[in-house]
Amino acid sequence: MNAPRRLSTALVLTLALAACSTGGEGLPVTGEGGPATGRVGGAGGGGGGGAGVQTPAGITPAEYGTALAAAMGPVGSALKDIAKSRSLKSLGGRVERASGAAGAAVDRLASVTSPPEVTNEHADLLAALRGLEGDLEAMRESVAGRGVCTAPAVLARLGKGEGLGAVRSAGDDLAARGDYPADIVDVKIPKEQTRRLSNGTVIRSGPRGGLGRVTVKNGNSKDAVVTLVRGKRKGTSFYIRKKSKTTIRSVPDGSYTVYYTTGSDYDRGRRTFTRDCAFKRFEGSIRFRTTYSKYTIWTLTLNAVKGGNTRADDVDPDDFPS
Numbered sequence: 001m002n003a004p005r006r007l008s009t010a011l012v013l014t015l016a017l018a019a020c021s022t023g024g025e026g027l028p029v030t031g032e033g034g035p036a037t038g039r040v041g042g043a044g045g046g047g048g049g050g051a052g053v054q055t056p057a058g059i060t061p062a063e064y065g066t067a068l069a070a071a072m073g074p075v076g077s078a079l080k081d082i083a084k085s086r087s088l089k090s091l092g093g094r095v096e097r098a099s100g101a102a103g104a105a106v107d108r109l110a111s112v113t114s115p116p117e118v119t120n121e122h123a124d125l126l127a128a129l130r131g132l133e134g135d136l137e138a139m140r141e142s143v144a145g146r147g148v149c150t151a152p153a154v155l156a157r158l159g160k161g162e163g164l165g166a167v168r169s170a171g172d173d174l175a176a177r178g179d180y181p182a183d184i185v186d187v188k189i190p191k192e193q194t195r196r197l198s199n200g201t202v203i204r205s206g207p208r209g210g211l212g213r214v215t216v217k218n219g220n221s222k223d224a225v226v227t228l229v230r231g232k233r234k235g236t237s238f239y240i241r242k243k244s245k246t247t248i249r250s251v252p253d254g255s256y257t258v259y260y261t262t263g264s265d266y267d268r269g270r271r272t273f274t275r276d277c278a279f280k281r282f283e284g285s286i287r288f289r290t291t292y293s294k295y296t297i298w299t300l301t302l303n304a305v306k307g308g309n310t311r312a313d314d315v316d317p318d319d320f321p322s
Contacts, residue, residue: 132163212251212288
């Protein structure tokens with residue numbers, strides 16, 4: 001949507017300059033409002049021989065390098081900031097700022113007349129930045145909808161798109177023509193993965209030693225991680241693959257809040273799914289109690305079932321016990 005406005009502005013400026021030009025005979029300049037009174041042509045009198053439309057000279061290579069650095073620097077910094085994000089909330093804001101930085105770079109460089117020898121490379125860079133801006137805006141929406149959930153996942157998805165690669169290529173071309181500072185892709189772009197743990201893997205082992213037992217059934221289409229929390233202490237976390245079940249034994253007596261998260265590609269270092277993530281908490285709590293003659297066994301089902309006696313509510317990802 002920004003490109004048409006920039007074209008319109010450039011056209012009006014050209015007509016105004018042409019109308020104020022003086023010189024010999026030439027072609028009449030026309031615009032949206034009809035013929036203009038000015039003409040363009042060769043300097044001085046002497047007829048129309050050799051007359052042509054004058055084009056403005058480009059800025060010097062040094063000036064162009066300065067303009068590139070001023071426009072591209074914020075884009076590079078914004079991409080680095082994405083890589084540093086550690087929470088879903090901050091990730092969305094950083095992707096949005098990166099999209100804005102790419103758009104600002106387009107606006108800034110569109111008003112620059114590059115040196116003649118890099119006219120094509122300059123046009124390629126503008127087109128690449130527009131593509132990157134679009135990719136980042138789509139990524140912002142995907143983060144908001146929790147289609148992508150971590151910084152590496154965002155960068156991996158950007159690496160699969162055309163915008164980031166095109167910006168890198170255009171930067172390389174400009175650097176080859178005059179060592180211009182246009183390469184902003186100074187962050188590691190990981191490959192997209194689909195990592196899964198074995199069913200029943202204990203990710204964090206909380207206090208153990210009781211006789212309580214909990215069996216969890218995951219009838220969903222995504223893998224899950226369940227976490228038992230007693231009071232303010234993080235309890236046991238364990239992995240359940242889709243369409244599977246697992247049992248945790250030796251749960252100490254007490255009341256536990258049950259959280260679970262589902263998604264694709266489990267990043268064990270970050271303890272979260274990187275794509276299609278959801279965060280839930282069971283309503284109420286489950287209580288384990290042991291006496292001399294009996295102990296407690298719970299069965300939890302993560303998917304909706306007929307006759308179920310509790311529900312799971314959405315949880316803010318920042319409040320989820322990772």
